[in-house]
Amino acid sequence: MEKHLLSGNEAIARGAYEAGVKVCSAYPGTPSTEIFENLPQYKDALYCEWAPNEKVATEVAYGAAIGGARSLTAMKHVGLNVAADPLFTAAYNGVNSGFVIVTADDPSMHSSQNEQDNRRYARFAKVALIEPSDSQECIDFMKEAYRISERFDMPVIFRTTTNISHSKSLVTFSEREEAEPIPYTRNTRKFNCAPANAYRNHPKVEQNLKALEEYGCTCPINKLELRGGKLGVITAGIAYQYAKDVFPEDTSFLKLGLTNPLPMKLIRDFASKVEKLYVIEELEGLMEEQLKAAGIDCVGKELVSNLYELNPQRLREMLFGVKPETKALPVKPVSRPPTLCPGCPHRGFFYTMSKGKDFVIAGDIGCYTLGANPPLNALDTCICMGAGFSAGMGMSKAFDVTGQKKKVFGVVGDSTFFHSGMTGAAEILYNKGNIIPVVLDNHITGMTGHQDNPGSGYTLQGEMAAAIKIEDVLRAFGYQNVIIVDPQDLKAMQKAVDDALASEVPAAIIARRPCLLIKRIKHDIGQCVVDTDKCIGCRMCLKVGCPAVMVKGKKSSIDPTQCVGCTLCAQVCPVGAISRKESKA
Amino acid sequence: MSTKSAILVGVGGQGAILTAKVLVNGLMKAGCDVKMSEVHGMSQRGGSVSTQVHWGDKVYSPVIGPGAADLLVAFEKMEAVRYAQFLKPDGVAVINDYELPSATIAAGLEEYPAGCLEAMEANFRCLTLNAAQIAAELGNPKCMNIVLFGAMTKALHFGDIDWEDVIRETVPAKFLELNLAAFRAGRDAV
Numbered sequence: 001m002e003k004h005l006l007s008g009n010e011a012i013a014r015g016a017y018e019a020g021v022k023v024c025s026a027y028p029g030t031p032s033t034e035i036f037e038n039l040p041q042y043k044d045a046l047y048c049e050w051a052p053n054e055k056v057a058t059e060v061a062y063g064a065a066i067g068g069a070r071s072l073t074a075m076k077h078v079g080l081n082v083a084a085d086p087l088f089t090a091a092y093n094g095v096n097s098g099f100v101i102v103t104a105d106d107p108s109m110h111s112s113q114n115e116q117d118n119r120r121y122a123r124f125a126k127v128a129l130i131e132p133s134d135s136q137e138c139i140d141f142m143k144e145a146y147r148i149s150e151r152f153d154m155p156v157i158f159r160t161t162t163n164i165s166h167s168k169s170l171v172t173f174s175e176r177e178e179a180e181p182i183p184y185t186r187n188t189r190k191f192n193c194a195p196a197n198a199y200r201n202h203p204k205v206e207q208n209l210k211a212l213e214e215y216g217c218t219c220p221i222n223k224l225e226l227r228g229g230k231l232g233v234i235t236a237g238i239a240y241q242y243a244k245d246v247f248p249e250d251t252s253f254l255k256l257g258l259t260n261p262l263p264m265k266l267i268r269d270f271a272s273k274v275e276k277l278y279v280i281e282e283l284e285g286l287m288e289e290q291l292k293a294a295g296i297d298c299v300g301k302e303l304v305s306n307l308y309e310l311n312p313q314r315l316r317e318m319l320f321g322v323k324p325e326t327k328a329l330p331v332k333p334v335s336r337p338p339t340l341c342p343g344c345p346h347r348g349f350f351y352t353m354s355k356g357k358d359f360v361i362a363g364d365i366g367c368y369t370l371g372a373n374p375p376l377n378a379l380d381t382c383i384c385m386g387a388g389f390s391a392g393m394g395m396s397k398a399f400d401v402t403g404q405k406k407k408v409f410g411v412v413g414d415s416t417f418f419h420s421g422m423t424g425a426a427e428i429l430y431n432k433g434n435i436i437p438v439v440l441d442n443h444i445t446g447m448t449g450h451q452d453n454p455g456s457g458y459t460l461q462g463e464m465a466a467a468i469k470i471e472d473v474l475r476a477f478g479y480q481n482v483i484i485v486d487p488q489d490l491k492a493m494q495k496a497v498d499d500a501l502a503s504e505v506p507a508a509i510i511a512r513r514p515c516l517l518i519k520r521i522k523h524d525i526g527q528c529v530v531d532t533d534k535c536i537g538c539r540m541c542l543k544v545g546c547p548a549v550m551v552k553g554k555k556s557s558i559d560p561t562q563c564v565g566c567t568l569c570a571q572v573c574p575v576g577a578i579s580r581k582e583s584k585a
Numbered sequence: 586m587s588t589k590s591a592i593l594v595g596v597g598g599q600g601a602i603l604t605a606k607v608l609v610n611g612l613m614k615a616g617c618d619v620k621m622s623e624v625h626g627m628s629q630r631g632g633s634v635s636t637q638v639h640w641g642d643k644v645y646s647p648v649i650g651p652g653a654a655d656l657l658v659a660f661e662k663m664e665a666v667r668y669a670q671f672l673k674p675d676g677v678a679v680i681n682d683y684e685l686p687s688a689t690i691a692a693g694l695e696e697y698p699a700g701c702l703e704a705m706e707a708n709f710r711c712l713t714l715n716a717a718q719i720a721a722e723l724g725n726p727k728c729m730n731i732v733l734f735g736a737m738t739k740a741l742h743f744g745d746i747d748w749e750d751v752i753r754e755t756v757p758a759k760f761l762e763l764n765l766a767a768f769r770a771g772r773d774a775v
Contacts, residue, residue: 005609005619110624134620134647167622167647170613244645313650324652326670329704333667334695336596336633336687375692542692550691559691 001172008164011135011171012102013038015142016072017045019098020179023064024048025057027419028448029076030111031165032104036074036460037451043461045176050451050460053385053419054079058086058101062155065099066191068182070146074102077118078384082420084121087155089193091125092201094153094208097182098146102158104165107282108309111447113365113384115308117283118159122260126205128156128212129260130221131237135169137221141257143177144221148258152212154205157260161282163238163309213261221257222266228252232274234267234287234298238310243280245312246319262290271296278319282310340370342548343564345442345513348487351544351568352494353378353409360399360406362392362435364421366413367446375545379411388412389424389437396435407501408435415445415453417470429478429506436500437479437508439470440487442515450517474508481507488513490571516564526565527581530556534577541569541578586617588641589741590649594668595660596685597634600730604658605636607734611751612640615744620647633664657709658737660716660730661685662701669705677740678705679775681733682715712736712775719770728760728767735771 006014012035016024024046026036039048051057054075064071075083080103087101103121106112122129130145132138138160145156189197216222228250235243236256243253254270256262271277271291279288279300288300303318304310313324340347350371353361363369363379364387372379383391392410399406410428412421417439425437445451452458457467471482481503485496493511500507514521528548537554548562549569556577558569570578591608595601602623612619617640624635637648651670657678659665665680672678682702689695705711716732723732731752738748749765756764 003613005613005621007623163622163648166624167620168609169620169644169647170618238647241645241647309648311648311650312646313653324650325674326652327672327674327708329666329669329708331666331698331700331704333663333698333701334687334690338632339688539693545688547688547691550686551693 003170003172005168006135006171007034007166007168008132008135008138008160009034009104009166010038011138012074012142012158012160013042014171014173015139016100017042018139018174018176019143019146020070020177021072021146022046022069022179022181023061024072025051025060025064026074027051027054027057027079028445028451029054029079029104030448031106031160031162032074032076032079032102033448033451034165035102035104040461048460050453052454054083055085058083061101062086062090062099065095065097066184068097068184070098070179072100072102074104076112077103077105077116078113079103080118080121082385084125087121087127088125090155091127092198092205093191093193094201094204095149095155096184097179098149099155100142100145100149100158101155102160105159105161105283107161110162113382115283117286118157119259119286120284122157122159123286126209127154127260128152128258130156130158130257131259132158132160132164132257133237133240133255134164136171137257138164139171139173141221144219144257146179148212148215152208152215154208154212159237161238161309209261212258213263216258216261216263217266219258222263223255223257224270225253225255226273229273230275232270232277233280234270234277234291235280236287237282239280239282242310242312242315246316247278256287259287262287264294267291268296271298280304280315337373338370339373339545339547340367341516342546342562343516343566345487345511345515346371346440347376347544347546347566347568348490348493349438349440349511350376350378351572352487352490352497354543356407356497358406360392360395360408362388362395362408362410364388364412364416365447366416368411368413368440373545375543385416386412386420386424388416389421390427392435393424393428393431393433396433400434409438410435411438411440413446414439414441414443414455414470415451418454418468422473425474425479425508426477437474439508439510441470441510441512444515444518446515446517450515470510474510478506479508480505482510483507484510484512486513487511488566488568490568523564527560528558528563528565528567528570528578529581530558531577531579534575536575536577538574540572540574544568544572586641586744588639588644589656590654591638591656591658591741592635592649592654592668592671593638593658593660594633594635594664596664597632599634599660600727601634601658601660602636604730604734605638607731607751607755608638608737610755611743611746611748612638614751615746617744618642618644620644622647633667635668656737656741658733660733662705663698665705666698666701669709672709676709678709678711679733679737679740680705680711680713681717681729682713683717712740714771714774716771716774719774720767723763723766723770725763728763731764731767732771732774735768736775737771739772739775
């Protein structure tokens with residue numbers, strides 16, 4: 001059979017297609033994003049969309065499952081914090097058609113703010129948990145996830161990690177199994193979570209979990225690999241792959257695909273067949289805690305750290321004390337931290353902010369978090385999606401009541417504004433915040449690799465859509481002074497900030513310029529050059545923090561392969577030594 | 586065949602991921618089990634990037650830690666130093682003798698470290714070439730990655746693979762002649 005090399009995320013999209021999924025809704029977030037980017041290729045067979053946030057996406061997908069279509073949502077681990085509310089109630093109500101929530105966790109925080117282990121959500125919400133360990137399992141386990149969801153009447157959490165989602169391995173495809181739509185009939189008793197119904201739903205949840213545990217002892221995705229009787233390993237997900245590389249050939253494995261509820265009878269049987277039992281888990285010791293609580297003797301987190309991503313070499317050292325052999329070099333490399341791209345529209349805003357001595361800038365999640373890096377150093381906080389407005393609001397209240405003289409700006413991007421910035425904007429207006437909300441509108445969800453959003457004018461399936469105007473939303477709320485400015489025009493940007501601070505009525509700023517990486521827009525690309533006769537070597541141009549601007553000898557120099565002619569460096573040059581050529585060579 | 590591992594490193598935009606794909610296509614044709622992992626995310630923004638490829642009869646982990654790579658392919662010489670800890674002591678390094686300053690180096694705040702190549706050559710078996718110059722001489726600086734790929738195929742025995750055939754199947758037709766020339770020039774350079 002023909003083999004394909006697919007990432008875990010591509011394989012999950014394929015698995016959803018093969019499982020007969022019909023409605024899909026998600027919000028992008030690394031490392032989950034490519035799942036939905038790979039769904040439009042199946043749009044003849046299914047509907048897929050980007051929702052404004054993970055809570056909305058989960059509710060849309062769950063609603064579709066109630067309505068009779070197999071449905072999918074996907075998010076990064078912290079996205080499930082946003083979507084936790086519908087998850088917990090969907091767990092009590094149960095489903096009609098199958099409903100799967102993919103959470104892509106990010107051990108080692110390659111691009112995340114924490115390394116929370118979302119397997120705990122399955123235990124907490126009392127739903128099934130499925131963990132694939134490679135791309136083929138991403139396809140096969142998706143199909144099993146829908147069977148479990150429908151048979152045991154519950155949402156299923158399908159959990160990957162970065163090294164599952166972003167690594168590629170060989171798979172074979174199967175035909176799509178068309179799931180029969182389940183006709184919808186009103187069932188208030190089941191789907192209305194009124195207290196009296198919830199009261200009666202809880203015991204059903206417990207019964208379903210018991211039945212699922214029984215099923216887990218024989219189900220096809222929990223696999224015994226019996227070898228010798230000396231060493232035994234219980235493991236799941238990516239940790240299985242690491243353990244297979246590390247333990248001796250004659251080690252027996254119980255590899256679990258369904259990890260909540262744990263199949264305790266199967267585990268007890270396995271434990272009785274080996275002399276020494278290890279539980280190998282990345283991050284938290286979730287299975288181990290349950291084994292130990294059940295009195296099953298095992299070794300796990302005493303040896304295997306709950307910090308960061310594992311790999312075979314790290315695991316071998318922790319388990320058996322074998323250090324990898326490496327050679328130390330006498331040369332130290334210089335780090336290459338990510339920076340705002342040349343021509344990034346955010347740069348002009350942060351450069352303007354960097355000049356305000358008493359400015360406090362509450363930031364948010366997105367490319368613009370990079371405004372915190374030197375030489376801009378123009379961001380105070382970054383907490384979670386939407387907190388740029390609301391945490392900034394809290395800081396401004398603290399400054400008011402403690403008499404600290406600060407000027408507070410709350411900063412979110414356009415996608416973040418629709419995600420959860422709007423509620424913060426309402427809070428600021430309603431409770432008379434002494435803070436200027438700023439939306440950095442680059443027309444795209446940038447950091448996750450360019451996904452459309454309610455302001456961009458396009459849908460995930462590539463259709464034109466109504467583009468919601470941020471200024472209309474803010475004005476409708478009651479911001480009477482909405483200042484729209486091109487952040488690349490530094491004089492205008494400074495004036496916008498001054499005007500907003502001086503405004504007698506509630507003011508907000510929209511710094512608007514599209515991201516230069518948007519392909520469907522024709523950008524005005526030029527080229528800046530330094531007149532070295534005029535350059536006095538003052539290094540002012542370096543303060544905008546552009547990777548294309550550098551110093552050669554004592555004079556400034558602009559890398560023509562990187563420069564796009566945004567002219568920020570030219571605008572800050574005190575002697576007019578930098579000019580723009582109109583077309584790029 | 587026991588599992589072998591290669592790690593390809595460079596700076597965003599240098600074409601390390603495409604090169605890894607050519608390698609993987611060849612290994613797949615040869616019937617190997619293959620796994621590949623890419624570092625996504627912020628590489629577009631000037632960061633250092635790495636891609637790992639693992640192959641053999643049966644591959645388990647898609648990633649390795651320190652001291653486990655048979656082959657390191659560095660598209661930039663400071664990146665060779667950064668990832669040298671991943672090489673086995675008897676591993677091979679293919680190094681592009683090419684320098685890309687980081688943002689802090691470009692801004693004059695730090696200096697490009699001296700002696701990158703010398704340190705690598707003193708510690709590992711190295712195949713060094715100036716792939717940027719070879720690519721420029723072929724008329725297109727962008728084929729630097731395939732020049733490096735050509736050199737790489739001489740660093741390890743990958744099995745019986747017709748790499749020119751793989752390149753024919755992987756690259757767009759209008760760049761085929763250029764890429765074949767780049768591949769051959771890379772092979773001849775080391």
